[in-house]
Amino acid sequence: MSESRILVIDDNTTRAERIGTVLDFMDLTPNVHACVSELSLERRDPQDWLAIVIGDIADESAWTSFLQWLRRDPLHPPVLALPVHHYEGAEKFGLNESNFWPLDYPIKQPQIADLLRRSSIKHLHDAEAADMPRGGPTGSSALVQQLRRMIDQVANFDTTVLITGESGTGKEVAARAIYERSARRNGPFVAVNCGAIPADLLESELFGHEKGAFTGAITSRKGRFELAEGGTLFLDEIGDMSMPMQVKLLRVLQERCFERVGGDATIRCNVRVIAATHRNLEDSIVKGSFREDLFYRLNVFPIEMPALRDRREDLAALVDALTRQLSKSGRGNVSLTGEALTMLKAYAWPGNVRELSNLVERLAVLHPGGTVRARDLPTRYRSNMELPVEDEIIVVADISNVPPADVLPNDGLDLKEHIASIEVRLIRAALERANGIVAHAAQLLCLRRTTLVEKLRKYGMSRECDMFLTTEA
Amino acid sequence: MESKLTVLLVDDHEGFLNSAKRHFRNVPWIDIVGQALNGLEAIAKTEQLKPVVVLMDLAMPEMGGLQATRLIKAQTEPPYIIIASHFDDAEHREHAARAGADGFVSKLNYVQEVMSLLANVRGSTAHV
Numbered sequence: 001m002s003e004s005r006i007l008v009i010d011d012n013t014t015r016a017e018r019i020g021t022v023l024d025f026m027d028l029t030p031n032v033h034a035c036v037s038e039l040s041l042e043r044r045d046p047q048d049w050l051a052i053v054i055g056d057i058a059d060e061s062a063w064t065s066f067l068q069w070l071r072r073d074p075l076h077p078p079v080l081a082l083p084v085h086h087y088e089g090a091e092k093f094g095l096n097e098s099n100f101w102p103l104d105y106p107i108k109q110p111q112i113a114d115l116l117r118r119s120s121i122k123h124l125h126d127a128e129a130a131d132m133p134r135g136g137p138t139g140s141s142a143l144v145q146q147l148r149r150m151i152d153q154v155a156n157f158d159t160t161v162l163i164t165g166e167s168g169t170g171k172e173v174a175a176r177a178i179y180e181r182s183a184r185r186n187g188p189f190v191a192v193n194c195g196a197i198p199a200d201l202l203e204s205e206l207f208g209h210e211k212g213a214f215t216g217a218i219t220s221r222k223g224r225f226e227l228a229e230g231g232t233l234f235l236d237e238i239g240d241m242s243m244p245m246q247v248k249l250l251r252v253l254q255e256r257c258f259e260r261v262g263g264d265a266t267i268r269c270n271v272r273v274i275a276a277t278h279r280n281l282e283d284s285i286v287k288g289s290f291r292e293d294l295f296y297r298l299n300v301f302p303i304e305m306p307a308l309r310d311r312r313e314d315l316a317a318l319v320d321a322l323t324r325q326l327s328k329s330g331r332g333n334v335s336l337t338g339e340a341l342t343m344l345k346a347y348a349w350p351g352n353v354r355e356l357s358n359l360v361e362r363l364a365v366l367h368p369g370g371t372v373r374a375r376d377l378p379t380r381y382r383s384n385m386e387l388p389v390e391d392e393i394i395v396v397a398d399i400s401n402v403p404p405a406d407v408l409p410n411d412g413l414d415l416k417e418h419i420a421s422i423e424v425r426l427i428r429a430a431l432e433r434a435n436g437i438v439a440h441a442a443q444l445l446c447l448r449r450t451t452l453v454e455k456l457r458k459y460g461m462s463r464e465c466d467m468f469l470t471t472e473a
Numbered sequence: 474m475e476s477k478l479t480v481l482l483v484d485d486h487e488g489f490l491n492s493a494k495r496h497f498r499n500v501p502w503i504d505i506v507g508q509a510l511n512g513l514e515a516i517a518k519t520e521q522l523k524p525v526v527v528l529m530d531l532a533m534p535e536m537g538g539l540q541a542t543r544l545i546k547a548q549t550e551p552p553y554i555i556i557a558s559h560f561d562d563a564e565h566r567e568h569a570a571r572a573g574a575d576g577f578v579s580k581l582n583y584v585q586e587v588m589s590l591l592a593n594v595r596g597s598t599a600h601v
Contacts, residue, residue, distance in 0.1 A: 005532065027580065028559065029486070048534060117560045120532065124539065124568045196570035197563045205563045358547035365516060365536075365544060380549045 005029045006116070009036055010055030010082070015105065019053060022107050028116065037062035041069045046076040051119040053103060054089075055082040067093050075126040078119050080112075110218050130329060136177030137170055138321045139314025143306040147174065154301045155181035160253065162298045163276040165305025168354030171276040172234060174303060179232040184272055187231025190224050194245075195237030202245055204261045213262025225258060225269050232272045238298070239279035239290060250294045273298075308349040308356065315345050318353060322360040327424070328417060330459055332364035339374040343382050369428070369461075424459050427452070477504035478595045481524040481552070483515040483541070484508075485533040493528070496584060502595060512536030512544075519545050524552050526594055528587065529574070531558040531565070539572040546573040553594050557583060 006023055008030050010016035016032050023030035031049070033039060035058035046069070057063045070076050071094060080103040081089045090100035101115055136151060137144050154161055155178045163171045172191060179189045197205050204213070208223030224233060241249065252258045257268045275298045284290035308315075319336060327333045336344075349355055359381070363372045374382055426445065434440035442452040455461075480503055484490050490508050497503045506522045509515040511533045519527060527545065529538040542554050553576070556569040561579035569577045578586035 050532065117562060120558075120560045121562075121564045123532070124565070127537070127540070128568070128571075193567050193571060196567040198566070201563045355547065358543050361540075362516070362544040362547045365513065378547075378549045 005050045006031065006053065007039075007049045007051075008032045008053040008055075009034075009057075010053070011035060011058040012056045015055060015082075019055075019107060022109065022112065026109075026113065026116075035059050035062060036066040039066075041066065044069075046070055046073040047123075049077050050123065051077050051080050051116055053080045053082070054085060055105075056084065067095070071095070075130070078115070078122060080115055080119075114219065131325075132176065133170075133173055133321065133325065134176075134180070136180075137173060139311060139317050141306075141311040141314045143311045144314060147303070147306065150301075150303050151177050152181060154178060154303075156183060157301075158184075158272050159300045160272070160298055161274045161301045161303060162281075163274065163303045163305060164281075165276075165278065166307050166350075166352055167278045168352035169305035169307060170353050171278075171305055172236060173353075174305060175232075175234045175274045175276065178274060179234075179272075182232070182272070184231050188228050189232050189234065190228035191234040191236060192224050193236045195240035199242045199245070202241070203248065206245075207248070207258050207260055208263075209261035210263040213260070217262070220260070220263075223260065225252065225271055226267065228271045230270055232274060235273060235275045237277055238275040239277035239281055239284055243289070243291065246291045246294050250291065250297060253294075253297045308352040312345050315356070316341055318356060319344070319360060322357055323364070324417075324421075326361060326364045327421070327459075330461075331361070332368040333424070333428075334360070334364040334367055334370060334372060336363075336372045337374065340372050340377060343374045343377060347381050420459070423455070424461070427455060427459070427461065477502055478526060478591060478598070479504050479506045479522070479524040480526045480528060480591070481506060481515065481518055481522060482508040482528050483510075483512070483533070483538070484528075484530040484557075485510050486530075489530075493583075500588075503591065512538060512541030515541045516544055519552060520548065525598060526591065527552045527554045529554055529556050531556050531569070539568055539574075542569070542572040542574050555587065555590055557587070 005028055008016055008019050008023070010019070010032075011034050013034055016034065020030040020032040028050075037059050052070075070079075076099065079089075079093075079095060079100050081100060082103055082105050085092075086102045089095075090097045093100075101118075103115060104111055137147055151174060161175075161178060163174055165171055175191075176189060179185060192205065194202060204217075204221070204223065206223050206225055208221050208226055209217050211217060211220045235249075248258070252269070253273060256270070257266050259266055279290075281290050281295050281299075285292050285295060308318075319341065323334055323336075344356070351358075359378075363376070367376065427441070430441040430444040431438070434444060438452055438456070439449045442449045445452065447455075480497070482490055482493055482505055484493070494505055494508075497505050506524050507518050509518045512529075513536045515527065515529065515536075529542060531538040538556055542556065545551055545554060554574045555576040555578060556572075556574040557578050557580050558565050558569070559580050561577075561581070566577050576590045578590065
């Protein structure tokens with residue numbers, strides 16, 4: 001079941017074959033078609049492909065339905081357009097310019113390699129951004145309320161912010177919340193994990209490089225400071241930065257300008273910097289691994305993220321927010337029993353909210369659409385408590401906190417999401433009553449079978465009844 | 474006798490899995506205990522087979538390597554996870570590290586890079 005990675009659509013079959021050969025040679029998997037009508041789109045997801053190369057179009061009407069299908073996914077893979085479409089393609093096809101990249105022909109290997117590398121990065125970014133909680137930290141504990149106040153306080157000033165706290169406490173969530181509430185919210189938010197990038201690459205990542213600056217620099221490239229122009233740059237794990245890089249960063253913060261690696265021109269920048277680290281920088285200063293002058297530059301407005309064990313009262317709200325987000329993105333509905341929640345509250349959470357988030361997502365994968373009891377939790381989460389003997393009373397976490405369908409809560413609600421959750425519950429009930437037979441469930445809901453199948457796909461429920469879909473067909 | 478390093482292979486390309494298996498068959502201290510064709514399968518197989526190392530492809534259908542890595546790392550005593558990617562640059566490495574991967578190798582230089590990482594893991598677990 002090898003999945004083809006790059007879709008090539010070109011009615012010029014000689015050219016299509018050539019592009020296929022180039023991709024083959026790069027060890028990628030091309031999926032070459034003369035016309036989109038050869039694809040069975042109803043069984044496909046745009047995300048099956050890393051990128052889509054388009055050349056001559058054979059059948060206009062098939063092409064139109066293909067475009068409709070593609071546009072339905074706002075995060076669809078980039079379209080690499082051959083020269084015939086360079087000038088008006090994006091507009092003509094109703095595609096977003098930022099996702100429509102010109103590709104030269106004859107194919108130049110460095111160009112296509114770079115475009116595909118960028119497609120892959122885009123894919124990773126989109127997946128990560130979709131997972132990142134919006135709107136700041138969740139919960140109502142005193143610590144979180146204080147945290148929210150600080151975020152609101154600092155958001156509208158262009159001051160540098162230093163966020164500290166243990167790993168997994170949500171430093172990036174706080175940084176994004178500051179950005180979203182700031183006047184720079186329409187500019188870019190660019191995040192860099194300084195600890196994850198090898199020291200010798202970090203300079204060119206941050207400041208960019210000119211062509212030929214070092215072996216492998218085939219083209220010139222913008223750094224993250226340039227990409228964040230007019231917006232916010234989030235420098236995570238700043239405590240892991242080497243001393244020479246700290247000097248360079250200090251200069252940017254003081255003088256607001258820098259040079260690309262291998263370049264002479266000084267580039268001025270307008271970027272707000274939010275830095276974060278799980279280390280105690282004062283200790284690092286004493287040890288000689290962090291510059292005191294940089295510390296004072298960064299520490300203009302310090303924010304300390306509370307550890308999850310210090311705000312256990314937020315646990316239920318966090319689980320609720322996480323399960324909602326999973327179900328919204330079609331990655332399964334899961335709920336926890338009261339006992340399971342109690343057990344999680346007793347755990348020390350060394351990995352903080354990130355650990356909780358990974359656990360909840362893992363449970364959703366292993367118990368799709370199900371209820372997680374205390375005994376279903378991995379051993380480390382239940383080592384410090386006795387398991388209940390009797391069957392637990394099932395408290396469905398993601399429903400218990402949902403307000404009655406027709407009452408507007410005091411703080412309002414997301415109408416679309418609310419309606420969607422009602423729809424999901426009714427569809428699930430209908431499926432249960434119909435023993436999973438989609439056609440019968442559709443009758444109960446006065447829907448056509450195909451409409452219900454569409455909805456199942458939309459809500460990511462199709463896998464739950466895949467076997468019924470195939471046996472009926 | 475020294476015990477072998479147990480490894481789970483995860484990749485959506487049968488061809489890749491087969492050539493990797495052919496290579497590892499000749500390494501006496503490596504035991505390929507299973508394979509998975511996507512991230513979801515990888516989570517289940519890791520739970521079931523408890524390998525010491527998971528060699529994980531980055532891009533796969535159903536569930537990709539990064540998400541699977543995050544979720545596998547949420548289990549008790551998770552394995553050592555190495556991400557294999559077609560594209561090797563700072564951003565890909567950064568994403569892998571953020572997902573909790575312990576190592577990163579380029580698929581274009583797979584055997585050399587993976588063997589040196591596996592040898593390190595073997596060295597650090599040999600005394601346990």
